[in-house]
Amino acid sequence: xxxxxxxxxxxxxxxxxxxxxxxxxxxxxxxxxxxxxxxxxxxxxxxxxxxxxxxxxxxxxxxxxxxxxxxxxxxxxxxxxxxxxxxx
Numbered sequence: 001x002x003x004x005x006x007x008x009x010x011x012x013x014x015x016x017x018x019x020x021x022x023x024x025x026x027x028x029x030x031x032x033x034x035x036x037x038x039x040x041x042x043x044x045x046x047x048x049x050x051x052x053x054x055x056x057x058x059x060x061x062x063x064x065x066x067x068x069x070x071x072x073x074x075x076x077x078x079x080x081x082x083x084x085x086x087x088x
Contacts, residue, residue, distance in 0.1 A: 003035060003036060004035040005030075005033075006035060006075050007078050008030050011027045011028055011030060012065070012066075013025065013026065014026055014065060016057075016058050017057050017058060018055030018058040019057070020055045026054075028043060032046035032047075033066075033075075039070075041066035041067075041069075041075065043062060043066070
């Protein structure tokens, strides 16, 4: 299965807990996120992660945050396209 875009109401925003960037607020555009083959959110297209600028504390925290946001249905894959044969 190919990676799927992430659908949500707004960017994912968090305040850094990493010692190197503590207190800084980050905002991740939904366009930088995708679901991987296992159904987890992959933020590797977001520049701070892509360029190794996010600390390990925040990287670990993001995994938990994304998992919780998916469980609460705040982030989801796009709905399936309708089957053209089922449309009258």
